[in-house]
Amino acid sequence: MPHRFDFLVLGGGVAGLSFALQAAKYGTVAVLTKRERYESNTAYAQGGIASVLSPTDTFEAHIQDTLEAGAGLNHLDAVEVTVREGPDRIRELVTLGAEFNRGVSGEFDLTREGGHSQRRIIHSGDITGREVQRALVEACDAQPNITFFPNTSAIDLIIDRRPGQGVPGRCLGVYALTSEGRIERFLGKVTVLATGGAGKVYLYTSNPDVATGDGVAMAYRAGAEVANMEFYQFHPTCLYHPEAKSFLISEALRGEGGKLRLRNGQQFMDRYHRLAELAPRDVVARAIDAELKRTGDDCVHLDMTHLGRAFLMERFPNIYATCKAFNIDMAVQPIPVVPAAHYMCGGVVTDLKGRTTLPGLYAIGEVSHTGLHGANRLASNSLLEGLVFGHRAAATCAEEMRSLSARKEDPPEWDEGSAVTSDESVVVTHNWDEIRRLMWNYVGIVRTDKRLMRARRRLELLREEIRDYYWRFKVTRDVIELRNICEVASLIVDCASRRKESRGLHYTLDYPNTDDHGWKRDTVVRREL
Structure with a gap:
């Protein structure tokens, strides 16, 4: 029997847990995490959370700093929403028990980071993310409507594509590999991607091992729009x-x-x-x-x-x-x-309430592309984004859930086919290392058309090898992650190859100038099904 919940959340960082806390007011919530509950990109964030908390600071200044860092590609509405709603979300976090450094007067000890015109970074020493994670996990533990499924890796989204609907297929949930090694169905009236970034696609990264781009890869395979993957910070x-x-x-x-x-x-x-x-x-x-x-x-x-x-x-x-x-x-x-x-500024395209282009599927936090960051994220706007959009998406999902019919979907169980246990795991290790090294060498801080072409050719061969391996052998967590980093690497190369200019995080020697006339727009890609 499938696991059924009102809200299905993939990922247990700041965005996923913020969403879960709000959604628990309206129904049952499942939170799937690939490792233990405290292991996420959020837990490794050091600097802090940017927000207007000083009487000498202004929303307008924070907005302007974000726009300047984003090199002309920010969506102004997303920036304004995030900046203006940020202080309330931080106050809620403090109410939950999160502790931040304060001065002798009791006011927050605000610091400054690159690109900011003011001291507006609230922090908890140099382990802010760990403190945010602790407070949110403990708050979720106190909610009986929230159930955690640690060490559970989502494989693919379950999409209802019944013929004759005339609309894109609705997301019903995911197939996931559980901690017991079984592949089971997790179904939700609403499915929320909060899977974080994809730093492990590169040889050198500040990200933990969980950051393998799973949400972007799954959404792209299901037919959702993805944007601006060339902008990797x-x-x-x-x-x-x-x-x-x-x-x-x-x-x-x-x-x-x-x-x-x-x-x-x-x-x-x-x-x-x-x-x-x-x-x-x-x-x-x-x-x-x-x-x-x-x-x-x-x-x-x-x-x-x-x-x-x-x-x-x-x-x-x-x-x-x-x-x-x-x-x-x-x-x-x-x-x-x-x-x-360090940080993926592109992602799954959403509106200002977290809705993707696939019905029933939401995306929040680093996995999403709201337009907040543009071509380069301003320091310490990431935890802020997770708090703001986790909150916004929960309210919208609750409204959507109430409008759905009571009919229970029953998608087919996972079909293992003739897959056998692998005796060639060296293939996984070798391909993993090759992808990360070629991305570092050819699709790193400085790019050229020739380097991108080399990366594309090699990734096409690797995708074929991985696809063959995926269908021949039983699924493991290593195979799931390898498949996903290869998908994300290909998306980064595709988007980078399309953009014929240098802007923000995308710098190419072949087009060293910024072209506002032709390229002041998002790079949007979607898989044809």
Whole structure:
């Protein structure tokens, strides 16, 4: 028998849990997470949440900063909704028990990050995401209408495509691989993608292992519109150390006065942007990439030594302790850093209430494309987006659910066919490594038509190999994720190949200028079914 719920949520980060809390007021909610409940991209967010919480700040300033970072592709309505509704969502989060740093007066201790004209980042030390995740999970645990299914990996959306309907097929739920190794049907009157990003499509990333682009891949295979996948944000500063895996060095360090230096101690960011270290992320990442190519060095260095040990230990306790564990004392020596894939600014196309182009399917958070980020996300707008659109989508889903008929859909069970247990798992490992390496080399911070063409040709061959493997052998979590990162990689290459200009996070040597006349628009793709 299938698992039936009113609301089916895929993903347990800030967007999915915010949605679940609101939706639980109207019906039963299932939350599927690929790993344990506390493992999500949200839990790794360090910097904070951007919002207008100071009397000296304004909505107009936050809106303008977001538009400037987005390089002309933001959707103004999405920016205004997010910025103006942000403070209320943060107050709700505080009411749930989330604790943020405060000054001696009791007011929030606001900091500043790249691209912001004001100090408007609310934070919990340098582990803001972990604190947000904790508060939301504990609030969900207190709701009897919410059921978690950890270690459960969605494989594909279930779409009702009965002939003669005359409308796109409705999403009924998902087939998912459970923690017991069974493939079961999870059905919802409404299905919500909150699966986060796809940093694992690149060789170097700040993202955890769960970030394999599952929501975008599933939605695209089902026929939903996807947009702006060429805009993948590379965080300028990840710790460069042979034993450090994907450890982010928060932008807040530069917000507090950190200086980027070459190996010889020379600063360089003032040659690239008037804001120097506080320039938008795309500018800083490209500047570091250019300097590394020019000098042949493996990394640049983020210098915090002028700020003093006491301040660094209090403001950045997690980063300080982690660097110390790798024998880097940030109080007396600069931190070696390199750019790494960080955030997906494109995604599944939605309206301002989270609705995708497929009936019954919603998308919220990093997996979605609302138009908020444009061609480059402004620092600390990501957790904010999850809070705002998780809340907005829940109210709309509740209205939609009430209008649905009481008829219970009964889609077919998963057909395993003649699949057998694989004795060729090396194929999965090899293809995984090849995809990530070719994406880093050919579709990274700086691109060319020739590099994109090479990536496209190789990905086409890999997709055939993966498709053959997928149908011949029993499904495993590794195969699910490999299939999805290959799909997402192909979408990034497709969108990047279409855009004949440089804008925001998409920089190509063949078209180095921005073309507002021909390309001030989204790159929208959809699979023909």
